[in-house]
Amino acid sequence: MANRAPRQAPQRTCVSCRSTGDKRALVRIVRGPEGVEVDPSGKKPGRGSYLCHQLECWQLAIRKGRLDAALKTRLTPDEKLRLTEFVTTLSAAEPGTAVAV
Numbered sequence: 001m002a003n004r005a006p007r008q009a010p011q012r013t014c015v016s017c018r019s020t021g022d023k024r025a026l027v028r029i030v031r032g033p034e035g036v037e038v039d040p041s042g043k044k045p046g047r048g049s050y051l052c053h054q055l056e057c058w059q060l061a062i063r064k065g066r067l068d069a070a071l072k073t074r075l076t077p078d079e080k081l082r083l084t085e086f087v088t089t090l091s092a093a094e095p096g097t098a099v100a101v
Helices: 055-063 066-071 077-093
Strands: 011-013 020-022 027-032 035-039 047-051
Touching: 027 066, 035 077, 047 055, 047 066, 055 066, 055 077
Parallel strands: none
Antiparallel strands: 011 020, 027 035, 027 047
16 A cells, blocks of 8 residues: 555635635634524534634624625624624633734
């Protein structure tokens, strides 16, 4: 049997800053049957898009409609609030990765 090259990690792009990184290093947002929500497992059914861990990217994606366009939907005020609350917990858990705007 021949030795195989190590499998390369899937790459994804942040819908806000357009930086590319490992799929597991970005946060997946999914538009599924229950609406728009964060998908930490990356396996929920529905249309997904990715954001990096920077607070600025989340704010721009929500405020400028980039997330709406990527998910092909219009975020409700409640969904925007839940996403904003999630990113504040994310930035609190990972000091130094979030950039305040």
